[in-house]
Amino acid sequence: MTMIKNVEQRNIAGTRYSFIGKTVSSGILFILSIIVARYLGPDAFGELSLALMIIVFASVFIDAGLNRSTQKHISQYLGENTFLVGITYKKMLLIKIASALVAMIFLYITSDLFALLFNSTALRKLLKIGSVFLAATILLEFGLVVLQGYEDFKRILQVNILEATLKILMTIAIIYVGLDVAGIMGGYALSSLIMSVFLILVLYFMIKPGKASEHNSIRLTKEIIAYSPPIFLSTLFFLVYTKFDILVLGYFEGTTYVGYYSLAIGLIDNLLIPLVAIETAVMPIAASLFVKDQNKAHLSSIFNQTIVNGFFFMMPVIAGLVVVSYSFIKEAYGIEFIESAFILIALTPFILTKTLAILNGAYLIGANKANIFMKYTFGAMFLNIVLLFLLIPTFGVYGAVASKIISHSILTFSILVYIVKYFQIKIDNKAIMKCSKIILSSIMMAIFSYFILKISGGEFLGLALTVCSGVVLYILFLHLTKAISVEELTEIAFGKIEIENI
Numbered sequence: 278m279t280m281i282k283n284v285e286q287r288n289i290a291g292t293r294y295s296f297i298g299k300t301v302s303s304g305i306l307f308i309l310s311i312i313v314a315r316y317l318g319p320d321a322f323g324e325l326s327l328a329l330m331i332i333v334f335a336s337v338f339i340d341a342g343l344n345r346s347t348q349k350h351i352s353q354y355l356g357e358n359t360f361l362v363g364i365t366y367k368k369m370l371l372i373k374i375a376s377a378l379v380a381m382i383f384l385y386i387t388s389d390l391f392a393l394l395f396n397s398t399a400l401r402k403l404l405k406i407g408s409v410f411l412a413a414t415i416l417l418e419f420g421l422v423v424l425q426g427y428e429d430f431k432r433i434l435q436v437n438i439l440e441a442t443l444k445i446l447m448t449i450a451i452i453y454v455g456l457d458v459a460g461i462m463g464g465y466a467l468s469s470l471i472m473s474v475f476l477i478l479v480l481y482f483m484i485k486p487g488k489a490s491e492h493n494s495i496r497l498t499k500e501i502i503a504y505s506p507p508i509f510l511s512t513l514f515f516l517v518y519t520k521f522d523i524l525v526l527g528y529f530e531g532t533t534y535v536g537y538y539s540l541a542i543g544l545i546d547n548l549l550i551p552l553v554a555i556e557t558a559v560m561p562i563a564a565s566l567f568v569k570d571q572n573k574a575h576l577s578s579i580f581n582q583t584i585v586n587g588f589f590f591m592m593p594v595i596a597g598l599v600v601v602s603y604s605f606i607k608e609a610y611g612i613e614f615i616e617s618a619f620i621l622i623a624l625t626p627f628i629l630t631k632t633l634a635i636l637n638g639a640y641l642i643g644a645n646k647a648n649i650f651m652k653y654t655f656g657a658m659f660l661n662i663v664l665l666f667l668l669i670p671t672f673g674v675y676g677a678v679a680s681k682i683i684s685h686s687i688l689t690f691s692i693l694v695y696i697v698k699y700f701q702i703k704i705d706n707k708a709i710m711k712c713s714k715i716i717l718s719s720i721m722m723a724i725f726s727y728f729i730l731k732i733s734g735g736e737f738l739g740l741a742l743t744v745c746s747g748v749v750l751y752i753l754f755l756h757l758t759k760a761i762s763v764e765e766l767t768e769i770a771f772g773k774i775e776i777e778n779i
Contacts, residue, residue, distance in 0.1 A: 298434030299550040302441035323536030328403035339380040342509030351426025364494040381412040410466035420476035444468040514654035518661035522677040541620040551590035581708040596723035604735040634689040657688035714760035
């Protein structure tokens with residue numbers, strides 16, 4: 278019981294830091310997206326989004342699964358041999374620096390090919406500048422997963438906020454001097470480069486190699502590399518079936534619709550911050566539980582706790598999104614982006630499946646079942662590609678929406694069934710009841726918020742009133758349904774209790 282409590286406390290502490298960091302940084306980046314979208318307009322914003330998506334794919338290819346593998350092995354070996362982990366980190370850093378340089382050169386050379394493929398001359402210049410952004414991103418992401426392996430969520434919080442702040446300051450300066458979309462990409466590249474160098478220096482002084490066997494360090498490095506291919510394939514497959522739609526949409530429909538769709542997807546990503554925070558905290562904890570066989574008994578507790586946490590954060594988001602999407606897009610981004618509002622509403626089922634899938638990767642990778650995760654994700658990727666090429670030519674951007682929801686739903690429920698059976702997860706009736714009350718509270722909140730928005734007129738002040746009222750109403754309905762009382766929510770905020778244990 279003490280062990281379970283300790284694991285749950287680590288989970289909650291990590292989730293809290295991660296949530297605060299992701300919320301603040303994504304809030305800053307959300308403001309950045311409004312500034313950039315309004316400044317560029319749908320077409321140029323679509324060109325920037327397309328270039329950024331190509332960079333995302335390139336970063337996954339060049340990483341080849343090393344980041345997640347490094348984090349997993351740091352989490353598992355840190356308690357046994359800190360010095361060994363420190364020496365191995367230095368070796369992995371050299372590998373990542375070399376891969377970042379190779380990626381930068383490759384993207385710079387192939388920028389003409391991408392411009393030809395998507396019939397966009399602006400893409401050539403964006404990707405040449407973006408090659409620096411790619412290299413910086415590779416190093417920055419590696420530094421963050423190392424901190425994650427050390428469960429240093431406070432530093433992750435600081436880095437995320439600092440990077441977002443630097444990025445928006447750079448962008449404002451670039452807009453002030455009147456540069457175009459290429460200038461925006463340059464600002465992104467410079468801010469990420471500064472942060473990646475800063476983080477490397479922080480880790481250099483934080484991680485002390487000490488004395489450890491060189492032979493053991495080489496063995497651990499080889500082990501990290503050997504375990505990375507299935508993670509790479511799983512990550513690639515996952516990326517293809519969640520982000521490949523933007524590339525296919527750009528090919529068939531052009532950059533304007535990429536702008537609409539990317540804006541909606543970007544907002545969804547911001548709304549998924551709580552899930553990212555929860556997953557960031559759970560990943561190293563789940564990995565550490567598989568060091569010893571007896572720790573597997575605690576997986577049911579973490580499973581129930583994490584699912585309830587996910588519902589607590591995401592159900593009001595789903596319900597509220599249906600109510601405020603139209604008014605929000607019109608007020609924040611302008612009427613020229615109003616198509617994004619309808620796309621946003623259509624994507625709400627995707628948020629639900631993401632909530633249910635929160636533990637899939639953490640459990641399978643932590644249990645050395647990355648190959649299983651890879652196989653499931655490959656099936657979803659294949660299905661998604663088929664659906665994209667069938668539905669987008671016929672239904673346009675909404676074909677991309679349908680493809681995303683169908684493929685992700687099948688993947689989520691397939692892996693959930695496998696996890697419950699393989700790990701013999703016992704789903705707690707108390708957790709089911711709590712999730713049901715959370716759903717009811719969210720629906721009631723949405724109904725009342727709809728009338729508040731209608732009465733207030735839907736302008737900026739009315740929208741702000743609706744959102745603030747929605748938060749209060751959600752807390753009230755949680756209290757009335759006895760899902761979570763106001764007093765208990767206060768204690769959760771200060772880390773005194775966990776949601777699932779209420």
